[in-house]
Amino acid sequence: MSFPTQVIPNFSGPNCAGQFFCWDWVGANWFSVLQPALIQHIWISALAVLFGLVISIAAALYAVRNSWFEKGFSALATFLYTVPALAFFLLMVPITGLNVGTVLIGLTGYTLLLLFANTVTGLRAAPPETIAAADGMGLTRNQVLFKVQLPLALPSIMAGIRIAVVTVISLETVAAQVVQAGLGTPLFNAQRNVFTTGLITTGLLAIALALVADALVVQLQKLVTPWVQARR
Amino acid sequence: MTEAHSQRPGVEIEFRSVTKTYPGQDTPAIDNLSLTVPAGDICCLVGPSGGGKTTAMKLVNRLIDFNEGEILIGGSGVRDVDITALRRDIGYVIQQVGLFPHMTIEANIGVVPRLLGWSADRIKARAVELLDLVRLDQNFAKRYPSQLSGGQQQRVGLARALAVDPPVMLMDEPFGALDPITRNEIQDEFLKLQNEIAKTVIFVTHDIDEAIKMGDRIAVLRQGGVLAQYGTADELLGSPADEYVADFVGADRGLKRLSLRLMRDLVKVSGENHAAPADAPTVKGSATLRTGLSVLFASGSRVLKVTHDDDSATVIGTVTLDQLQDAVYETAPKAPTDVVVAGEA
């Protein structure tokens, strides 16, 4: 395992016996367990979304002109979402090995499908009269695609990123069952020991991370697509 | 078509000093509006966007509620009856038609009767009658709105509004989305229909020509929902109350006014037809003065021969260019000739 061995939560350190929530445990394990897990969780999520974004935009630009590609990709997407994520990660282990890379690749796969679908929808959503006008002004096919269709697809792409981010954060906790990484690791430890302090701390950290990330994407959305009126 | 389609002719609609101010706005959308639409008349509401014509109409079935004043239908206030009962007894036609795509044409026509608890047989019979009335084939009954053209859909819209034979109808730019040919056709048919059913109609339009054609009376509203003038088309065209109305009815109001009257009303019969040159152009008695003038100009002649409607060989008299010009300048709006208004063919 290339991932540094994590410190097993030390339940016996601070005296937490019989307590529902034990701040001492949180304090004792913050720097050794919780903070590294949180940071790793953030890194993996960010990278998965980033890789997914780059690949899906490239694929979508290809797919708008090759409908067979789009159909195939959508069918694959529908299928992948029926596969229990844990089984998916387990099945990847023989191919990619028992390491963080497996989690990263698996999560990228999930984001790909969300982002690809939204990008293609966005590219297709450009009003025909806008494209006709661009054609009329003498833009080449590629210029139309990159200067007109792609910017107009941004709202749809951003909506895809928003879903991808929360999906990745959620699935990553599950992946810890296969490869110890991110917040899922202390979470499963607490689950196995029915340790309420650990359950609440790790659970709330993951929830907070998802909510904050979601809010950040919303802000980014407003920044990148100022012409879209924020829905109240 | 028979008279049996309508047992309930129109009743008078009266606006009494009606004011509507939207919450959070300083200026009213409708400002102290008073007007009376006589029973069986079509009253066209015209004005600029923001003039409140649609608002004024929606006050009648209380889709919008007014703040002050009173609106009476057949003498009773619209606020004195249950709002649902009020609306079910007012025919409502809108530009988007608003047919329910999930219902057959028959079911669409039957919406209000069903709400009122009519029996299925009675609804079916009524649908048959109404399809006939709006000149749609009976096999449309089982079709769906998406299978109909725009014009056909609006006929169904009319039939649906007439389903429970309401005495009053509200029409919000009903023909506005149709192409000019279809619009003209359906306007003519509606006027014919109105001759039989004699409903009291409030008809909103932004098109002054449509108002002149359809309206027994026209109410011109200006910005802020103020009534600028209310009268017959001839009154508006002949003596606009002010610059605003004159502007609104158009600089060509003289010509428009000519289209309100028919050649046969101007014809001089007393032997003068012999005075007309043999090559003088001819025009039917049922043609408007505007058509007559156009024919005259096109021919270069100064006199027209007017023929019988059904027999173009029979000359009933002549009309001269001077007569036509006088007709434009006639100011007296109450002159007997003004009895002939749009809609009577």
Next chain:
Amino acid sequence: MIQYLSDNFSRLLVLTLGHAVLSLVALLISVVVGVSIGAYVGHLRRYSFLAINLGNVLRALPTLALIAVMIALIGFGFVNITIALVVLALPLILTNAYTAVTGVDRGMVEAARGMGMKDLEILFQVELPNAIPLIMTGVRTAWVYTVATAYLAIFAGYATRPGQLGSLGDIIGNPSGEGTTGVLVAAAFAIVLAFLGAGLITLAERAMTPTGIKLSRSAAMAPA
């Protein structure tokens, strides 16, 4: 794999049944709550922030983290996993129901009101029949997500025991005991369940969608 399948077939069937029951309960709760709130808020065309924000917040919650917190608060078991699955399914159904009802042609709704339909008459006779296709799309997606996630039941402490059906999570969540083959086979059962349910929902959608709506949709597609 064949060996595992034949050795465990009846157990797999029972676990699949449990998986289906678990998913179905969560879906039904989500449909009742989501369609009521979504459709009513959509009908009002006000308080839309309620539907949208509720949907967005619920959608952001990581399912496993939610299960963890609930273990501490309410303990292990059926209620725990059901709440977690409802939180997963509800936003999809709520958002779609809201979007579907607000998307109904305003002219049509205006006509209905002008003809004297009351609010609930407009909702049930005009808006909902027109919103069915989109609502059912949400239900179908929610079903697929729920079935694909219900194996988390094992981590919420809902497993096979006398008087309790369990779920395919008994196998999927226990790779060390069941082996990769077992996980693969159980996942396959979950996938089949997801597709079967999705198919049934599609059939239900066809049955519920009024003929006129189908016609207008195909009419809208026709002109290229």
